Amino acid sequence: MIYKVRVLFLIVLDIILINISLLLAYFLRFELSFGNISSEFIKEIPHLILIATIIKIAAFYIFKLYNSLWKYAGIYELMNIIIASFLSNTFMLGYVFLTQTHVPRSIFIITFFIDCFSIGALRLGYRVFRRIIRGEVILIRNNKKILLIGAGDAGASLINEFHLHPELKSTPVAIIDDSRGKQGKKLNGVTVVGTRNDIVRVAQEKDIDEIVIAIPSASPKTINELFSICSNTKCKVKILPSLSQLIDETVSVQKIRDVNIEDLLGRDPIKLDNNEIGSLISERVVMVTGGGGSIGSELCRQIAAFSPKQLIILDNYENNAYDIQNELLVKHPELNLVAVIANVREKPRLENIFRGYKPDIIFHAAAHKHVPLMEANPTEAIKNNIFGTLNVAECADKFGAKRFVMISTDKAVNPTNIMGATKRVAEMIIQAFSKHSKTEFVAVRFGNVLGSNGSVIPLFKKQIEQGGPVTVTDPEIIRYFMTIPEAVQLVLQAGAMAKGGEIFVLDMGEPVKIYDLARNLIKLSGFEPDVDIKIEFTGLRPGEKLYEELLLAEEGIEATKNNKIYVAKPLHTDLAILRREIECLRDIIINNADQVRDYMKIIVPNYDYKDIV
Numbered sequence: 001m002i003y004k005v006r007v008l009f010l011i012v013l014d015i016i017l018i019n020i021s022l023l024l025a026y027f028l029r030f031e032l033s034f035g036n037i038s039s040e041f042i043k044e045i046p047h048l049i050l051i052a053t054i055i056k057i058a059a060f061y062i063f064k065l066y067n068s069l070w071k072y073a074g075i076y077e078l079m080n081i082i083i084a085s086f087l088s089n090t091f092m093l094g095y096v097f098l099t100q101t102h103v104p105r106s107i108f109i110i111t112f113f114i115d116c117f118s119i120g121a122l123r124l125g126y127r128v129f130r131r132i133i134r135g136e137v138i139l140i141r142n143n144k145k146i147l148l149i150g151a152g153d154a155g156a157s158l159i160n161e162f163h164l165h166p167e168l169k170s171t172p173v174a175i176i177d178d179s180r181g182k183q184g185k186k187l188n189g190v191t192v193v194g195t196r197n198d199i200v201r202v203a204q205e206k207d208i209d210e211i212v213i214a215i216p217s218a219s220p221k222t223i224n225e226l227f228s229i230c231s232n233t234k235c236k237v238k239i240l241p242s243l244s245q246l247i248d249e250t251v252s253v254q255k256i257r258d259v260n261i262e263d264l265l266g267r268d269p270i271k272l273d274n275n276e277i278g279s280l281i282s283e284r285v286v287m288v289t290g291g292g293g294s295i296g297s298e299l300c301r302q303i304a305a306f307s308p309k310q311l312i313i314l315d316n317y318e319n320n321a322y323d324i325q326n327e328l329l330v331k332h333p334e335l336n337l338v339a340v341i342a343n344v345r346e347k348p349r350l351e352n353i354f355r356g357y358k359p360d361i362i363f364h365a366a367a368h369k370h371v372p373l374m375e376a377n378p379t380e381a382i383k384n385n386i387f388g389t390l391n392v393a394e395c396a397d398k399f400g401a402k403r404f405v406m407i408s409t410d411k412a413v414n415p416t417n418i419m420g421a422t423k424r425v426a427e428m429i430i431q432a433f434s435k436h437s438k439t440e441f442v443a444v445r446f447g448n449v450l451g452s453n454g455s456v457i458p459l460f461k462k463q464i465e466q467g468g469p470v471t472v473t474d475p476e477i478i479r480y481f482m483t484i485p486e487a488v489q490l491v492l493q494a495g496a497m498a499k500g501g502e503i504f505v506l507d508m509g510e511p512v513k514i515y516d517l518a519r520n521l522i523k524l525s526g527f528e529p530d531v532d533i534k535i536e537f538t539g540l541r542p543g544e545k546l547y548e549e550l551l552l553a554e555e556g557i558e559a560t561k562n563n564k565i566y567v568a569k570p571l572h573t574d575l576a577i578l579r580r581e582i583e584c585l586r587d588i589i590i591n592n593a594d595q596v597r598d599y600m601k602i603i604v605p606n607y608d609y610k611d612i613v
Helices: 002-029 045-062 075-099 106-133 153-164 196-205 220-230 261-265 274-281 294-304 318-331 347-357 371-376 378-398 418-434 456-465 484-497 514-524 575-591 593-603
Strands: 144-149 170-176 190-194 210-213 236-239 285-289 310-315 337-341 361-364 403-409 440-446 448-450 470-472 481-483 503-506 535-537 557-559 565-568
Touching: 002 045, 002 106, 045 075, 045 106, 075 106, 144 153, 144 196, 153 170, 170 196, 190 196, 196 220, 210 220, 220 236, 220 261, 261 514, 274 484, 285 294, 294 310, 294 318, 294 361, 294 484, 310 318, 310 347, 318 337, 347 378, 361 378, 361 484, 371 378, 371 418, 378 403, 378 418, 378 575, 378 593, 403 418, 403 484, 418 440, 418 503, 418 575, 418 593, 440 484, 448 484, 456 470, 456 514, 470 514, 481 484, 484 503, 484 565, 514 535, 575 593
Parallel strands: 144 170, 144 210, 170 190, 210 236, 285 310, 285 361, 310 337, 361 403, 403 440, 440 503, 448 481, 470 535
Antiparallel strands: 503 565, 557 565
């Protein structure tokens, strides 16, 4: 009812403005005097007013000038007003020409401009009036002051959004942009006041509360540089997601979020060949061992999107398997999904599973991976990472799987810890099987993944929540990092490229100092490093390196068609000899467990557990 009253009220105002517009056009046409208008023209005015009112109200209705929310009026609504006025006045001109009505033709040109001004002023004036009535202009001092970085389309959209939502109590007061041509210019009423070199000065001078990086197209390197500068202010720093994260490519205040560590460590979007991945997975039975873990669960998420015939989640830990199973059933109700609780160490159980489901593709992500924990429990690392991998590989071979993709680690290269050494043996198993089996065995090697279970990021976050200190083993320690989705995308792509026997090495980008990572996380949490939250150095742990390597010296790499994936040169591994060594390892675990490291060094000659760097 209220809406209908508002529309009726608006129509009445438009009728009044249409009549005034026509009369004013006559007044202007005849030198600002109605006395100059001939009686022949005057007698046609009532008739013209009636026809113009009917035609223009109809045009306004057709162009939805009565359906818009005028408190949000902008360019789109103004364009509709211009088009409706132009067409209606053109129609009137045609009407008087055909009926030979005595009217000066220039009247309708003048009327067009008056219509645009008066009708537009009525709509846009309501928006301005509403802002004044609600105190948006008067109470600006009580709002949070925003410094925008980026004077592009995204920045312009955000300024409009802030203006349209006074309840956010946030007001853009200045813009930073590196373009020299934009300096001093205004963007929707907000001035560009400098480049990135002026951020700290502007934040101080204008008493900025919050900085928003509004450059969705910016590279991760640029985001990192801008954040580093912004961290020298006392302002909260937020960001508009990248274009790849803005799925519908629309910009809104609701999409502004806190800067996270992935923004600072991320890299350019990965280009995948989805057709190639789809041809590997679509309509095939796919098994993911360790499917409830951080890597395994993300593998399941991405595999589900490629419509496998059946997806088997195999995990030893029921809670993890249960969580990812429920998540996928909600997101993909059509998916043929099976969750199997099993331990890769138990060969008979695995054989029953393979016999029943006959998987075509196996992604082997089940492994013990925590370096310090495995140093204290070397036999468990061997049982899971070596014996478990051998069991799954033998089942894949025996039951005719098409492809077997093992998740490996950079710690397998010149290992200084038992976990890395066991993963190197697992790689050797894969390469040895590839020479004798119809199954295509490959491994994918990469470094640390952000946010995975037991990684340094969750540990640092927990330490920050507890008020510190944040513990770093050494000020010079560096690591390669990759996001979980990025790692899994490349695993799938590498798996699709495989021919058998390869060790694919993922491009991990630039290495990151763990000390810098800790400082950034503290800043992102709103604290000052070494002031609010202390950073303490604890010394390298057993089996830990200052840096990780992605290649053995003798491997070398070859490029692939994907610039993020390389292939390490295959090394010859004799399966029969490797089997005997693994069987000896079983005996040593049972009878002489304290000698496992010495024997591991026989299997992996470059395993150096004594000389920890």
